[in-house]
Amino acid sequence: MENQTKTCLECGTPIKGRKDKKFCSDQCRNAHNNTLNSDVTNAMRNINNILRRNRRILMDLTPNGKAKVHRDKLVEKGFDFNYFTSNYVTKAGAIYYFCYEYGYLPLQDHFYALVIRQEYTES
Template sequence: MAKTCLECNEKIIGRSDKKFCSDYCRNAYNNTINKDSKNLIRNINNRLRKNWRILETLNPEQKTKTTRTKLIQHGFDFNFFTSTYTTKAGTIYYFVYDQGYLPLEDEYYALVKRES
């Protein structure tokens, strides 16, 4: 019985355990299968990257203060962050990779950079 490619249904020549006739068909098949999950991950990573760039732009000195309005004007989305850090006093810092922010009073935010 001749095996056929899972992507293009062409006859496969070669090893008995081959599933695809070429690298192109293998890549096309796997890209089709993983498309939905990759779109979700890509969109989240894009959002995180944008948030990181905003924090980096507004925090050139490694520690500064800004307003919620300024963050929102730049397109910052408070729903996307990579981790949190809780101090012994119970203060919660939100981090996007190494750039972080701390909500303060009157819609102000302290921006910090985590040391490596």
């Protein structure tokens, strides 16, 4: 078997130590993983920021797990109804929209029922 010198995936310097080692230091490992996990484009970064803001707004308005608010209050806080992470359709056909574990259900007269998805909050 040929003796091949492995190089760090981040900086390219030769690696000493274990055979399966991929990085020369914790700093290079962290830098590499931060690059992989970063938002690649401005569009992704902007969408993730909107989703986080939507979640934060829902969280602030739902301190006890459930609430009912008017659309104007959500809009006033900067909520963007175009962005959500998932939806849930009930047996009756109602559609809950979720920003991670916080959700909202459109009601009559521009009101919304706010909820927390229980399966995410139970440990």
